[in-house]
């Protein structure tokens with residue numbers, strides 16, 4: 799493999815931005831470890847004749863799995879292509895639209911397990927391999943809602959359903 803080619807590791811590659819990025823990575827001639835918790839989701843991608851199968855490794859990964867399971871998937875990826883150049887922590891779930899109290903604590907805990915703990919777990923599994931090579935890039939997906947809340951606490955008194963108290 800040429801040193802100019804990058805090896806990407808993408809979580810939540812089954813749909814949305816993760817799938818779009820996976821297609822772009824293949825289109826630019828790089829290699830990708832595309833992971834998803836449901837492998838059947840990749841069927842349309844693999845059925846597409848433009849998909850270069852020699853550049854994609856598909857692995858099952860639920861980012862909320864126990865740490866040793868996550869480490870096992872990362873190890874398999876590293877053994878396959880010798881390295882991970884770019885980790886894309888894309889897997890995530892939205893906090894939901896509507897007042898925070900209507901989402902329920904169970905839902906918010908699931909969001910935390912996926913977006914926060916899941917991201918940490920995958921990053922912790924990949925970092926030792928990047929440290930060994932003194933090289934690597936870690937990407938994190940976040941949301942502007944984290945610092946400008948327009949969804950979790952809308953207010954009936956505003957036409958935009960944004961509480962005037964928020965500013």
Ligand SMILES: NC(=O)c1ccc[n+]([C@@H]2O[C@H](COP(=O)([O-])OP(=O)(O)OC[C@H]3O[C@@H](n4cnc5c(N)ncnc54)[C@H](OP(=O)(O)O)[C@@H]3O)[C@@H](O)[C@H]2O)c1
Nearest residue numbers: 810812813814815835860861862888889890891939940941
């Ligand atoms: N789109 C936006 O406007 C926006 C805005 C702010 C932040 N973001 C963030 O950007 C990222 C991608 O957004 P998106 O719009 O493409 O989201 P999306 O269409 O909802 O896709 C989310 C992806 O994450 C996967 N996923 C969820 N929980 C998982 C888990 N426990 N383990 C492994 N994969 C899991 C989903 O897999 P399944 O198919 O199995 O459900 C899916 O592939 C997310 O982290 C999201 O929070 C997006």
